[in-house]
Amino acid sequence: MADPYDVLIIGGGPGGYVAAIRAAQLGLRTAVVEREHLGGICLNWGCIPTKALLRTAEIFHYMEHAKDYGLKAGGKAEADVGAVVKRSRAISAQLNAGVGFLMKKNKVDVIWGEATITKVGEVAVAATKKAIVQPQNPIPKGVLAEGVYRAKNIIIATGARPRALPGLEPDGKLIWTYFEAMKPDAFPKSLIVMGSGAIGIEFASFYRTLGAEVTVVEVLPQILPVEDAEIATLARKRFEKQGMKLLTSTKVTKLEKTADGVTATLEDAKGKVETLKAERVISAVGVVGNIENLGLEALGVTLDRGTIKIDDYGRTNVAGIYAIGDVAGPPMLAHKAEHEGVICVESIAGKHPHAMDKLMIPGCTYCNPQIASVGLTEAKAKEAGFELKIGRFPFIGNGKAIALGEPDGLVKTIFDAKTGKLLGAHLVGAEVTELIQGFVIAMNCETTEEELINTVFPHPTLSETMHESVLDAYGRVIHT
Template sequence: MSSYDIIIIGSGPGGYVTAIRAAQLGFKTAIVEREHLGGICLNWGCIPTKALLRSAEIYHYATHAKDYGLGIEGKVTFDPAAIVKRSRGVSAQLNGGVGFLMKKNKVDVIWGEATISKVGEVVVAATKKPAMQPQIPPPKGTLGAGTYQAKHIIVATGARPRALPGIEPDGKLIWTYFEAMVPPEMPKSLVVMGSGAIGIEFASFYRTLGAEVTVVEVLPQVLPVEDAEISALARKRFEKQGVKIMTSTKVTKVEKGANDVTCTVEDDKGNKQTLKADRLISAVGVVGNIENLGLEKLGVKTERGCVVTDGLGRTNVAGIYAIGDVAGPPMLAHKAEHEGALCVEAIKGLNPHAMDKNMIPGCTYCNPQVASVGLTEAKAKEQGFQVKVGRFPFIANGKAIALGEPEGLVKTIFDAKTGKLLGAHLIGAEVTELIQGFVIAMNCETTEEELMHSVFPHPTLSEMMHESVLDAYGRVIHT
């Protein structure tokens, strides 16, 4: 029976990063994976969707070449199969990269489905074919089914799409992100149920390529976790692009045709109507993969479909840990990676600080991009802060105008008493790359004074970050 210091169940961003950090700290480490190295994010989520969105972005620019003084002879077309092939190729390249990293860091890969039979022991069975996915052969050099021992077992099994009763995905007419990423043909019309990051990114992708898209959201605003002002601007841009948005509305019934769906929707006043479309994308959130791991038998506490942990990945059962999506929101790859590193550093006795979820940035890669960190204006006021709010529009920034991207906003929120940066919320071109500047500022406990005295390069989009801070304190220059 093979024995390890740490066994990690799941090789998504949380799992494989945790394995590497554990190996760096001198732990004999193994990782168990049943489907594909890199997990959902790398193979069916974050990475391939960005490849799809990049193709859509290039298509958008090509069809608007005249706006940049350019001419393209003939009609600009796209090939759905080629777009999907490129996306899958990007994932395959990175999948191989994870395998290389495991080998480089001397992390054993165990191929199969894991169950924690008791504290300190993991039983691995041969992988069963996942629903709606092809069987994937074990990579070379991996271990297989058997019983393995470990002093510490870290669950990093991620999450799967949530299914609503009566509207369960079928892989043909009702899609999750799995099917939406590999369409056999381009649908002419879509209903997207849910306007979080996943729903909005697919709405943006398919609308850019010409599909008629209707987004149905049960809450009062699209992108519900975002600042209300940013959400309102996003909605205006989406609708300008031709996306139909229905908020405070839910899908109550779906009838399937031979090659289409008819959705009954109802708003918060009880008004009903039907929407007919080629396909329905269900993007109503995800639920943690906590089943069939032996957690219930061991008495590991779960809540709302996720494992309950402290800020360092520890569960209520000594020797059992959980990180990433399976350990609850925010369900983001970068949260999983950092959470895993903290977990093994705590096991090593390095006494890391528990994760502050308020400092985890969120990014949505739609058109326009949306990014945020910290408190929204409403949340800051709810928590009793007196706030100073700064805003700076893209239209007043030279680089944004030169890029042909003059629509957007940078918004910053400060504690009026201390100058502490409480939150930052951005919409517009490349804001997913800009947000990290505010994340660093918050982690360094930077106040408005340091930010105002920082020199930002010109001409850049980042200058808007500086101007937004200046605006909060009545010192804005360019508006």
């Protein structure tokens, strides 16, 4: 048996491959076990390809509204679904190959197959029995494969998969998960989306923009449940203006498949029952960690509601075994997984990294309009007992937003009235997923309102809305 690895990572998604690169940079002998595709769900079936689809929808929207910009376009805009999907898949394939290059560049061994931790310090790898989806690129030849491998430290980065509700399970044909929604054989004329989190709303936005009749069903009273209520309300108005139907405080109790679609039985909070027909249903009711068949129970690794319980540095209760990313619990975001992976391997290498503050992890939803946030919502800040100063600035007061034809939006900032500490920032509107990082940096640097007020923002930019929102919180707003 070969000498043990310093670090062996099970899973080659964003958390796993980033952890592997950082471990290699620190001089640790490193390997990644991957069963189907480097880059994980995010790169192959989530973050990246969905953004490609949403970019297509955005361009389609502009084509349909060319006259609003003084332009004339010949004929009616049409979407070639096959070509749209092909572009999205090609982008994922390109990036998948790129991760393979990074593994080779950093001298990280890639072991193809399914891993089981047989005992502390030992991992058995068997051939993949059944991949969730077909890999984007063929598995390379001549790389490490089945066998038993030793490692001083084992990091579990196996990610998550779509959650299935009992009786409402996806079948891959009429009832989709995000896998099928991302590569439809034909474009559905009508669609029901179960769940209004980021995944559900992004697909609802994509399909509605391209012409489908879309109904979103959310069991909670608010769409985008993790977002600030004021921002979610504004987003809802925009979605409804686009023709999207949103049913909140409503649950799907039954799905009946027919030859050409699905009939959903819906029940609202008052017990009213109705049925709704659609060609397809997307189940977007969350994800669940991939904790099965890893040998965790036999090792005594502590689990918590379908995920692996860890400390601030990725350590489980069993020495030498770590977990990062979606499998280690919420927030289930690629950028959280990446940073968690870096913290974990730096801790293993004795570098004493800072623990991650989950309140400073930004969340982004790439629908139309975009939504982005970081920190506490207004409701959560009040629950925590803070006295608040809240600033708001609408995009209609920003010259760049008007010039872009994107005057509908809002930036909301929440400060501790006693200290000036920025507690949270919540945005809805054009390109806010790019703007949010300014507030994330400010929070990480422990910036107060004084520094933000005295910062010069370039003109004309959308970022000026951020400045004005801070000014508004302290009674100094200029352009409203």
